[in-house]
Amino acid sequence: MNTQEIKRGEYNAYYPISELKMANVNRDKVSKHAENFKSKLNEFSWMMPIVISSRGDVIEGHHRIESAKLLSQKTIPAYIVNWVDTEEEAEHLEAIISLNNGNKAWNTLDYLKAYSTNSQDYSIVYDAYLKNSNNISVGNVVNLFFWTTRNKFKKGGGVVKNYKFSIYLIEKISKLVNEYGKTNIQAYCVREMINIAFTKAYNDYKALDFLFKEYAKLAKTDHPAATSIARFKPLMELSLVEFNIKRNANNKRR
Numbered sequence: 001m002n003t004q005e006i007k008r009g010e011y012n013a014y015y016p017i018s019e020l021k022m023a024n025v026n027r028d029k030v031s032k033h034a035e036n037f038k039s040k041l042n043e044f045s046w047m048m049p050i051v052i053s054s055r056g057d058v059i060e061g062h063h064r065i066e067s068a069k070l071l072s073q074k075t076i077p078a079y080i081v082n083w084v085d086t087e088e089e090a091e092h093l094e095a096i097i098s099l100n101n102g103n104k105a106w107n108t109l110d111y112l113k114a115y116s117t118n119s120q121d122y123s124i125v126y127d128a129y130l131k132n133s134n135n136i137s138v139g140n141v142v143n144l145f146f147w148t149t150r151n152k153f154k155k156g157g158g159v160v161k162n163y164k165f166s167i168y169l170i171e172k173i174s175k176l177v178n179e180y181g182k183t184n185i186q187a188y189c190v191r192e193m194i195n196i197a198f199t200k201a202y203n204d205y206k207a208l209d210f211l212f213k214e215y216a217k218l219a220k221t222d223h224p225a226a227t228s229i230a231r232f233k234p235l236m237e238l239s240l241v242e243f244n245i246k247r248n249a250n251n252k253r254r
Helices: 027-044 062-070 089-100 108-115 120-132 138-145 150-154 163-184 187-199 205-220 229-253
Strands: 010-016 050-053 058-060 075-081
Touching (some): 027 062, 050 062, 108 150, 120 138, 163 187, 187 205, 187 229
Parallel strands (some): 050 075
Antiparallel strands (some): 050 058
């Protein structure tokens, strides 16, 4: 049985930092981690090289580079690969994100922001999050627009299914939070409301208008179900059933 040859790069223990080209992805997170990494670098020295392309474009290791700069280093150990065309922005981004898919330091916002540079769908959702970040969690905004698996989202596979419907939902939720605050409109209950909107009352604006009014009543009266993981969804689903029964009965009378 022949063993497949896997591509290998070249190692340079003293690559000039001045010749590196930093990626724009996740630069705010890089700055936060760089200061913390300085002490580890001093204590343990270089245990792992950065990964760069043959052009000097950084693929992995941005915060280590910034830490080295803070320590006035002129060179850095680098592993150089020649099979990633970093002149193609999409390919460069794919390589960066692929290396970070298993990195617990990256969160939903990191992936959303990274893909927004090349994906119109992710850009739409990222813009919607920025406009509503004070009222809705990034996870709920992603669910509002994509309604997809976490794994598919992290690989850039999110697609905006129904922009008009998602905007309707985000406006309704933002209004609730503005009126009753995050204490009464909890993120996990919002998540369940989104679930009901997509799986039980999809595109039924009248039904959802009714449900949001019911949600507002719960929040206004400090009803225990308004902030209960166990009680909120069943109550909303029951309200939806009762609304549909009443609407069907009214339609039959006409």
